[in-house]
Amino acid sequence: MPQSISLMLPAYNEAKSIARTLHEAVSSFESRRYTYEIIVSADGEDGTREIVAEMGRGNLPLRAIGSPARQR
Numbered sequence: 001m002p003q004s005i006s007l008m009l010p011a012y013n014e015a016k017s018i019a020r021t022l023h024e025a026v027s028s029f030e031s032r033r034y035t036y037e038i039i040v041s042a043d044g045e046d047g048t049r050e051i052v053a054e055m056g057r058g059n060l061p062l063r064a065i066g067s068p069a070r071q072r
Contacts, residue, residue: 005029005036011066013044018051026060042066 007025011018022038029036042048043066052064 003032003034005034007036007038009038009040011040011042011044011048013046013048014042015046015048015051018042018048019055022052022055022060022062026062037061037063040064040066043069 009021009025014021018040022040025038026036038061040048040052040062042052042064045068049064049066052062056062056064
């Protein structure tokens, strides 16, 4: 029976590294044949949420939540 993983990934102004981080996670999960979803909680205004949303449009189980203002 395949494993199912939900990864919640916090991110604040990670536009420069989020794609690499997500590619590594996706590669790891897919190489193990895990069913997965990745939810990125991204605050800030550097485009991190938009990068994740664009990657998710390619049928990857990725989605972004968050707001421009940093939440505490």
